[in-house]
Amino acid sequence: MGLSIEKKTPTEVDYDVIVVGAGISGINCAYRLQTETPDAKIAVFEARGDVGGTWDLFKYPGVRSDSDLFTYGFAWEPWPSSTPIAEGHLIVSYMKDCIKKYDLGQYLHFHHKVLSCDWSTKTQSWTVEMEHEGQVKRLTSRFVVLGSGYYDYHRPLESEVPGIENFRGKVIHPQFWPEDYDYADKNMVVIGSGATAITLLPNLAKKARHVTMLQRSPSYVVSIPNVGRPKTWAETLLSRHAASVWQRWWFMTFQWFMVLLCRYFPNFATKEFTKLVVASLPEGFSHDPHFKPSYVPWQQRVCLTPDGDLQKALGGPKPKCEVVTATIRTVTERGIELEGSRSSAHTGKGQDANGNGNANTTTLDDVDVIVTATGLRMEFMGGIPVRVDGGEPVNWSTRRCWHSAMLSDVPNLFFMIGYVDNSWTPGADATAWILTRVYRHMQKQGVTSATPRVGARDAARMQDRRFWNLTSNYREIADGRLPRYGNVAPWKPRDAPPRDLVYAMWGNVTNGLHFGVA
Known part of the structure; x- marks a missing residue:
């Protein structure tokens, strides 16, 4: 593979926000950024050749949603059918209609597989390395949003079937x-x-x-x-x-x-x-x-x-x-x-x-x-290596989740995660709201980085909570690879979708954040 690198001064970036993944989370995030931060330069990069994420990947007979489409669909464009459960191809069709109606296609870039994300405190930006048509490209962005889901797209859960x-x-x-x-x-x-x-x-x-x-x-x-x-x-x-x-x-x-x-x-x-x-x-x-x-x-x-x-x-x-x-x-x-x-x-x-x-x-x-059909192999945010200032790839199991949207000591990085006991999209939408509000706050204050940090007071009383509170086999196997929650805000997990959305739209989204400038 060749390597194309465009030199820039430390203050220049290609994008304000790079979103990884064109599934339900990525498309929803693009819409929220478009409407809430219209001046931001954004891009959505997808490794596959089409939108849909899960629904473009899975092709087995009858593949369908396992939660109702009234909540799994977008809040800003109602699910058009009266049937709450739908097959995968209908969900993809719905997503494409939404993309066309709201002109979100302008942000989409297909066949771009993200290989790594590297943060530089000096430039206050991310360098995102990706493969496209046999070439490796490097693009810079102030923010990165990982919307690539929670399981490995390339390796299934290894099932132990004797013989x-x-x-x-x-x-x-x-x-x-x-x-x-x-x-x-x-x-x-x-x-x-x-x-x-x-x-x-x-x-x-x-x-x-x-x-x-x-x-x-x-x-x-x-x-x-x-x-x-x-x-x-x-x-x-x-x-x-x-x-x-x-x-x-x-x-x-x-x-x-x-x-x-x-x-x-x-x-x-x-x-x-x-x-x-x-x-x-x-x-x-x-x-x-x-x-x-x-x-x-x-x-x-x-x-x-x-x-x-x-x-x-x-x-x-x-x-x-x-x-x-x-x-x-x-x-x-x-x-x-x-x-x-x-x-x-x-x-x-x-x-x-x-x-x-x-x-x-x-x-x-x-x-x-x-x-x-023995389950999926959980992989936090697509398994993309993430580094801060040239260090080793971040070990997610050592990080705590801030408002289920960012990770401790990792600047300007958001991740999209839904609910395990409710529909996926309200959780991803809560993260999108928090992202746009933090972005606007930083623009207003003239700062260039936001980093969640556990303060001494919180650390003294912090107790671990699991990433997903399930006893399922695939969850137990992945436990050592997943980040942790705490028992005090803003490190507690989301567990009440109506309240979580209200908080994401109007609550305090600067608590626990430390801001920096270039």
Whole structure:
């Protein structure tokens, strides 16, 4: 690769703000910068060839949102459909319509893979190195915003499936689904119990001969109405804009209330969620053990099924889908040997008293395809090396999050993160609001850098809090690579979307910041 470097004096920069990533976070940030800081020179760099982020990457059958689009969509442009859950291609189409309507395309630069970010106190700027068309470019900016998500786009979570190397059929990870693969009339096993597996099962069943969801432990799976959802009173009585604002805040607040209920009344919440799960399952289908998790709702994510598509696929006289709860002993050339297996199959020899099929099933035979839907590999902000004044790459696990938007002792660097127990976009939007307010404050005060620092008083009483308060396997594996929160403001995590947004728009966003000049 060649290297193109343009020399500049210390006071010159190419951009005021460089945003990394053209997914939902990056596009939202571009809009906020355009409207709140119209004099700023901004650019959005995307490694891929199109907008969409997650929704441009994932191509597996039925890929869709796992939260409602009324809150996942942009606050400044309402989701145009009455269906709260939508497939990936519709989300990308919505994003492109928003980009065109608000002329955000002028900021977008595709096929630019960011390689590193280096801060210079002397020049009070970032040097962002990126690869484009085989060449390495270096651009400078006062601010950098990392909006590239929370997982590794290139490496999936390494799943420990004993004997997988013995399998003679096809093995697919959903993150790298081959778009032209024909799985018609295939016998498929999906390993996993999270949102991806639950999405795949009913969609694969439309063409496959048979699909089995093989899980070690179950998740909470709740059906919500999607197609033909009746209009709410707000949609009937209010203008479109007013109704969308009400709808967004209602969904966001209701979800927050449900999480609080689970946190403070775990026994009651477990009973209520269990009722919802049982009510959505086919007649005669026992939720134990296949839909009876060992944890309280929202200790791990709750999975949504639009109009109960998963539950419907498990029903009927001759269902093409089943759930097997077991531990994998080993994968063979054409099957999977199991330990402690329980099957949800409704028919066949060995059905137990609960209609759960043969409790002694030990092997899944004649398998054509194994889909390893075992999770994503968490990677903080795309794994981009970040250095300050020529030092070693910042070790994120040694840094604390300031207002869930910046990191201790790293100047002029913002990161976009959403909620684990609510929709993603309100969290990213809170960071965008904080960014624009800090930017305007610095312009007014004539300063060129803002650095979060933990003061002596806060340090004396600080206690660690985890980056995401989940017990999910992918979260536990990534723990040592993620930054930390504290238990005192402004180092506490966001945990109340309505309050967090109000604070981001009108609260104190200079507390804990130290400002510098060139």
